[in-house]
Structure formats: structure tokens, C-alpha cells
Amino acid sequence: MADTMNHIERDVASLQDKPVDRLTTYPLAMGVARRCVGDGTMTYREWASDPKKFAAGFIAGQKYFDHDWAIGLMDLSVMAGDLGAHVRMDEQNTPFVDQAIVHDPEDYEKLRVPDIKKGRSHVLVEGTGMFVEALGSQVITAAFLEGPLLALTQTASAEKVFMDMVNAKSAVHAALKTMTDYDVEMVKAFSALKGKPAGFVWDYLWGNYSCLGDQQYEEFEGKYARGLNELVGKEGMANCIHNCADLPHLETQVRAWKPAIYSMAYYPLIPGSPSAKEVIGKGYADNSLIAGTIDPQLFVRGTVEKMEQTTMKLIQEVKTAMCAKGLHSRYCISSGCEVPPSVTTKLDNIKKCVDTVKQYGQIKC
């Protein structure tokens, strides 16, 4: 069925839960979109090290896939790398920290906010500004950044941070304060861009009941995150949250923090992992646009037919749940986590997901 609204009209209506021609869609195809540039040979390293190449991936990806949104996720080792942790940068895949820099409690207090005009922080900010300038008139755009606890666990190793939450609490808080200061500088830098993104997405990954209970989450992220959420609003951007962990803290992250968009995953094998239907049914889409929850590995391993079937099944699940709640459009058909940026990811599957939403995503209750 042909679209009758443009992307921005559809995005704005969905954020307000107004009737739309169809649901919005955005498989989280960020790094993989570099393969849409030129002859398709740009490496991940090149994409994540040069603002122009980073932006070029989003621009080419938008042209090829025709997404409804554009969100500037690079990867989760940007801040840790600029803080001094060693990042293993594979040519064609998601980089990761392979040598943390916190070994003793004293090391937490030695962390300093780096110069964000250098390193990959600079690439991320400048590159986001470039793609926002290019795409901001077509789709709603957003910057993407690690929250303070995620930035710290990437820098210091998650296991160490979790144990030190008990053994060296004040040192962990000192480091979280540094991470928060870093985040504040980054928010202000994104906000000052000529190509200022309309939204800002936080990755608050550790807000999940497999890792932290309510009390610990409040102590080690909540109290820092609330200030950051407010800052984003003050800087004139819509506050959004991505959390692809299992068993997310929905009451805190959605109900209490009221993000404009909440992006999440679904783990069918984990007891209690909330499905799209349950999330909508429990009212979490009443005020926030929920995005998810297609399994990212399907984009690598699935056939185009399986991709279509899965997308259609999610659309139907969402439609049924939304109609039961009297909602119109506050759901984005998306992947639960980033579509793997590896060369084995099937671009045709990303396209099929988008095209299936275009064809079957109309909501008529």
C-alpha cells in the first residue's frame, strides 16, 4: 500500500499517537549502512573513524532502505576508548574494549573527561551533525550515547564495577560523576551543532533485572540519569532511551522517566521478558513510543521470506495490542538491538523489514 504521509509527518504523528498511514519502522541499521556507500567496501574502522564517512553511511542507508528515523549510534566503546581503554577495532565488525584501565579502586578517581574535540567522541559529534544536516528535513533524527554506568563498565570492565559497587562504593561513584560530566559535555556539543538532532538517545543498558535490582539501579545510574534526561530537554532535544537487555526496568525507564521513544529487545526464552504485546498492554506505550523487538540475528541468518513473516507477525501483534488499548500509532517496528554491522548481514533483509511495514503496517481497529 502506498504511503500517504511523509516520514516526518508519520514520525510526529506517532510520537503523539495520532492516526497514521502506517506504523513507523527503523531496523537499527547503523554500522551496516556503510555498505550502502559507493562500491560497498568501506570498512567499519573507516566508518567509525571519520565524521564524513560516518555521516555518509547514514545518508546512503536512508536512500537505500528509506527508514522513518535516523539515530546516530556508532558503538559502545566510543567513550571508553577516549578515556584510555584499549579498543580492539576489527575491520568489519563492532569494536570492543579488550583492555580495561581500572585495576584498583584508586584508578576510578584517576579517570578524567577527555577532550571531546578529539578521538571518536569528535567523530561521533561531528558525524552526527553532518547526517542531521543532510537528513533532518526527511526524517526525525537523534544522537546516541552511552549512559554513565555503561560508559564506566566499558572502561573498567563490568565484572569489576559490579563487585566494586559493594567493595569500593565511593570510588565507583567518583567515576560515575566523571562519566556524567563527560555525558554533559557531549550533550552540549550535540546541542550546539548546526545540524542539531531533534532527539537524543541514551543507552541505559544496565537497567535490567538480570543485573541490578531497583535499589542498586537507582543508586548507580538512576540518580545520574535523571539529571542527564533533564539536560537533554533543556537543550531542546527529545529525550529517548535504548535498552536492549533482557528484563528491563520499565517502571523506571519508561513510566518514571517518560522518554519520547523507548527502544527495547525481546528475549522469548527468558522467563518474564516482556513482549511487544505485553509492553503495550501494560500501558508503557501510553506516553512513550515503543520501538522493537525483531531479533537482530534474523538479519544475518534469516531468509528474506522469514524476515517478512517475522515482521508481519510483529505488526499483527502490535496492531492487536494497540487496538485493545485504543492507541493509534505509538510503536515503531524495529530490531531489538543494532543490526550486526558485519559483512554477513543481509541488506535485503533490512529492506524487506522496511518494505513489509510499508505494505502491511496500516492500523485499522
Added chain:
Amino acid sequence: MSKEQILAGLEKAVVAGKKDEAKKFANEALSSGVNALEAIDQGMIKGMNIVGDRYAAHEYFLPQVLLAADAMYGALDVLLPHIPKDQLAKQIKAVIGVVEGDVHDIGKNIVKTMMTAGGFAVQDLGRDVSPEKFIEAAKAHDGGIVAMSTLMTPTMDGMKMVMDGLVESGLRMKCKTIIGGAPTSQEFADDIGADFHAVNAQAGVAKLKAAML
């Protein structure tokens, strides 16, 4: 201190994640003539099973589990050298690691802890482990259990490479293999020919115990 008090102290120290306490009670067990294996089974492992149950019930979270594991290994370091070699030889050998290209090892460490608590002799190969290292380790044990973990989709192929390597080296029929990690599934385990998939440490240990013990 009575044997019961020592075993209860060991259990409590693990449950509370107090490494120094756990080591203290482990040493107390040895100096009081408590059999090391009994101290492990009736003190330390009993405590770790309580921790596992509380984690499954969302009463304990990652910090408490990691500290409990640290306490357990502290006590184990004290007690293991005092277990007779013939007793150790009876334990089923297992190798565990995060596959090549991935360094996310919290889940692997929890599984290792629960496998140890479940009575398996676990060799931890660490993270970013090549298929060759898995095969070499399985060869050294002439089979046993091969447990693999990954948190990332692109590195799942490493699991298949290990499975293929086990077949090629003639070890496949001597091994039970288990995989886990957020992007994995029973379907994927079936695809690559792994014996088991588990969604968490306790489920994994239960499957291995049912198959091996």
C-alpha cells in the same frame, strides 16, 4: 569450633560474598580435620546453590552473585589441594570459554561458578578463545564437556567452528557440548549440532547433570 559450625560458616560466607570469611572457614575446616570434599559439598557449594536460587528469584543481583563466586573461589583455593587425587579424577571435566572475538565474560563466569558448584571440574579458557584452543583443551581431557558462550551475534560463528573442529578431530562423540549467551537459541544449537542450549546458568547445569552425572 564444631564441624557443623564450620560448614555453616562457610555456607554463610559464600552467601554473603565475604571472601576473607570464606577462606578463614576453609582453613578452619582443614585445621579441625574436616574432610576437604565435605567442606566443599556441605559448606561452600550449599552456599552457592542458595545464591543461585536467590538470583533466579531476582532476590540477588549481579553484584551479590559475583561476590559470592569470588568468596567461593577463595575457599576453593584453600581446599582443593587437600582433596585426594583419586577423588578429583572422578570429577567430570569441563572446559568453558567465551568464543573468539568476544570479551563479554560475566555470563560465562557465572556458569563456570555454578558448574563448579554442581560438581564438575571446570577449566576456564577465558574470553576471546579460538576454536583451536577449545579443541586442544577437549583433547587434553579426552572429551568431557565443552561449554561456549557469546553475547554478540557476529561471533556466534565461532561456536560452529568449535563444533566442526570437534567432529574433525574425532572428539565429538566423546563430548557433550552446551552453548549460551543472549543471541543464542535452541534453534541455533540444533543448527550447529550442539547438544544443549541454556538460557541461564542453573538451567545449563541442570541439563549437564541430567546428561552426565
